Amino acid sequence: MPAYAIPFVAENGDERDADAPPPGSRPDLRPVPDRDAPDPNGVPATAVLLVEDDPSMRMLCRINLELSGFRVVAASTGTEAVVLAETEGPFDVVLLDVMLPDLGGFDVAERLHASPATADVPVVFLSARVSPVDVAHGLAVGAIDYIAKPFDPIALGDRLRDDLDLFRRGGPTPVQTLRFGPAQDP
Numbered sequence: 751m752p753a754y755a756i757p758f759v760a761e762n763g764d765e766r767d768a769d770a771p772p773p774g775s776r777p778d779l780r781p782v783p784d785r786d787a788p789d790p791n792g793v794p795a796t797a798v799l800l801v802e803d804d805p806s807m808r809m810l811c812r813i814n815l816e817l818s819g820f821r822v823v824a825a826s827t828g829t830e831a832v833v834l835a836e837t838e839g840p841f842d843v844v845l846l847d848v849m850l851p852d853l854g855g856f857d858v859a860e861r862l863h864a865s866p867a868t869a870d871v872p873v874v875f876l877s878a879r880v881s882p883v884d885v886a887h888g889l890a891v892g893a894i895d896y897i898a899k900p901f902d903p904i905a906l907g908d909r910l911r912d913d914l915d916l917f918r919r920g921g922p923t924p925v926q927t928l929r930f931g932p933a934q935d936p
Contacts, residue, residue, distance in 0.1 A: 807899075812824055877899060
């Protein structure tokens with residue numbers, strides 16, 4: 751049942767379709783997707799491990815990713831992220847802040863890539879640290895993209911989908927293109 755669906759009986763006793771939006775609601779209102787439900791083709795939702803220590807930023811990312819059809823598991827520290835990656839996975843992608851209170855994002859990425867259980871999970875950094883040195887460090891630890899804060903939260907889901915599509919096809923991702931240019935034929 752969609753999240754907005756509520757039972758409704760008019761004063762005259764007429765029942766309205768329980769799945770219809772309430773009267774006077776916005777016509778563009780859409781139901782909140784079931785986080786664990788597959789898409790219409792039966793493909794499970796893309797699983798994201800979101801690692802962000804700021805509660806407001808974590809909620810902003812989580813809501814926008816879930817509304818874009820992703821299944822999100824969130825961590826607020828680097829240590830928690832490493833544990834969740836091992837116990838709650840598999841994840842399709844890790845969206846990772848660089849500045850975390852206990853274990854920095856670069857260290858988290860290195861640990862994930864060193865573990866056989868998580869070595870193949872792509873990492874996308876989401877950070878306010880965007881100097882060329884930071885971006886190069888992100889590439890060195892295996893990032894497929896590096897998103898600068900501030901960013902467009904509504905476009906976050908599309909950006910992750912594009913990153914994953916390019917990664918799965920073996921094409922250059924935005925960070926690789928920025929650093930190395932287009933892929934060259936051998």
